[in-house]
Amino acid sequence: MTYLNRDQQEQIILMTVGMGVMEILAEQDKFRSARADLLRARSFGKRALDNLREVVEPDSFTRVRSLADSTKLVIRPKTSPEESEINIKMSRLHDLHAAAIGNHCRGCDKKDFKKCPTRELLMDTHCPPAQETKTDCQYRQ
Structure with a gap:
């Protein structure tokens, strides 16, 4: 079983966010032409996540889940000022x-x-x- 360092935990969280975004986009009429590809990409992401869960120690995966629950994702241009x-x-x-x-x-x-x-x-x-x-x-x- 493998341990996940902080960078890897954050990358897995970003992967799950991406899967969620693909699902939301697939539900919108505007993106109907890409619906099948979006759902397929989400399914491949889920399969990859399941494979990762099998090779990562359970404690590390549990930490990722709790980190995901307490994480606020903010997307802004790099040129934007910080909060302060x-x-x-x-x-x-x-x-x-x-x-x-x-x-x-x-x-x-x-x-x-x-x-x-x-x-x-x-x-x-x-x-x-x-x-x-x-x-x-x-x-x-």
């Missing part, structure tokens, strides 16, 4: 930079500028420095 990210136009980001500098850096008299959270944020978001210096804050106005 957003897309923002560079011109809007520069507007935010200008507002931050105008509100926090104008008239700033902080001695330890390297610990300034606004400076850190501006640097992390690749804000161009207002002045080229290594002895003072680049954004101080």
